[in-house]
Amino acid sequence: MQIHLANRTAIVTGSTAGIGLAIASGLAATGAHVVITGRTQARVDEALVATAKQIPGARLTGIAGDLGTRAGAEHLIKQLPEADILINNLGIFEPKAFFDIPDEDWQRFFEMNVMSGVRLSRHYARGMAERGWGRIQFISSESGVQIPSEMVQYGMTKTAQLAVSRGLAETLAGTGVTVNSVLPGPTRSEGVGDFFGKIAAEKGLSQEEVERDFIATHRPSSLIKRLATVEEVANLCVYLASEQASATTGAAMRVDGGVVRSIV
Known part of the structure; x- marks a missing residue:
C-alpha cells in the first residue's frame, strides 16, 4: 500500500515529541504539508529541525501556542484557517491517588486533553465538510476503556475523547470527513x-x-x-489519515498491544 498525501495539510497537536512527533514525521513522509505545534517556539523549532533531518524535503510549518486554552486555539486558527487532516494528540498525564486530585486538576486535564480537540475540531471540520474530504483523529488511550486507578482524572478525559469522536463522526455522516479515535496502550x-x-x-x-x-x-x-514504540502508534494514525481509510469512521482503533481484553 502506497500512501500519498502530497495535496493535504495536516495539523498534529502536541507534536514536538513522543507520539505526536512520530505522527508528524509519518505524515511528512507521505508528502503532506505538516504543521507541528507545541507550547514554546524553542520546542517547535527543535522538532522542525529533527523532522527535516529525518525526512529530507519535508514540507513543514511550526506554530507555537498553548492549545489547552481558547486563546491558543484561536491563535492557531488565525495562523492556519484551513486544514485537511487534524490529529488531536495533545494531552497530559499524571499518576495521582483519587483522593489527592483537587478540582483544579480535573479542570486542567479536561481543558488540555478534551477541549483542545473540541475547539479545533469545531473549526476545521466545517471546512473539511464543505470541501467534501477530511480526516480527524483523537488520540485517546486504552485508559479510556480500562480506567487506571492511579490516574482516574486522565482516564476520564480519554473516555470523553471517545464520546466526542463518535458524536462528531455521526454529525459529519455523508460528508466525506472521517472521525476516529486511536487507543494506544503503554507507549x-x-x-x-x-x-x-x-x-x-x-x-x-x-x-x-x-x-x-x-x-x-x-x-x-x-x-x-x-x-509499544511511538512509531507503531503513528503507523496506524498515518493509515487513518490516508485516502485508503475512507470507509473507517466512528471507530475506536486500538494499538494497545492487546491490553484491552475484548474482541471488539
Missing part, C-alpha cells in the same frame, strides 16, 4: 520514558526493568508484554 514516549527513568533512578534499577515490572504489575493483560 515509550518521551513523557513515559522520563517517568520510568525517574523511578529507575530512585530504585537503583534499569529503565528496562522498571518497564517490565510496570507491564507485569499494572498491564498484565498485554499480549506483546512490552511498551
Whole structure:
C-alpha cells in the first residue's frame, strides 16, 4: 500500500515529541504539508529541525501556542484557517491517588486533553465538510476503556475523547470527513520514558526493568508484554489519515498491544 498525501495539510497537536512527533514525521513522509505545534517556539523549532533531518524535503510549518486554552486555539486558527487532516494528540498525564486530585486538576486535564480537540475540531471540520474530504483523529488511550486507578482524572478525559469522536463522526455522516479515535496502550514516549527513568533512578534499577515490572504489575493483560514504540502508534494514525481509510469512521482503533481484553 502506497500512501500519498502530497495535496493535504495536516495539523498534529502536541507534536514536538513522543507520539505526536512520530505522527508528524509519518505524515511528512507521505508528502503532506505538516504543521507541528507545541507550547514554546524553542520546542517547535527543535522538532522542525529533527523532522527535516529525518525526512529530507519535508514540507513543514511550526506554530507555537498553548492549545489547552481558547486563546491558543484561536491563535492557531488565525495562523492556519484551513486544514485537511487534524490529529488531536495533545494531552497530559499524571499518576495521582483519587483522593489527592483537587478540582483544579480535573479542570486542567479536561481543558488540555478534551477541549483542545473540541475547539479545533469545531473549526476545521466545517471546512473539511464543505470541501467534501477530511480526516480527524483523537488520540485517546486504552485508559479510556480500562480506567487506571492511579490516574482516574486522565482516564476520564480519554473516555470523553471517545464520546466526542463518535458524536462528531455521526454529525459529519455523508460528508466525506472521517472521525476516529486511536487507543494506544503503554507507549515509550518521551513523557513515559522520563517517568520510568525517574523511578529507575530512585530504585537503583534499569529503565528496562522498571518497564517490565510496570507491564507485569499494572498491564498484565498485554499480549506483546512490552511498551509499544511511538512509531507503531503513528503507523496506524498515518493509515487513518490516508485516502485508503475512507470507509473507517466512528471507530475506536486500538494499538494497545492487546491490553484491552475484548474482541471488539
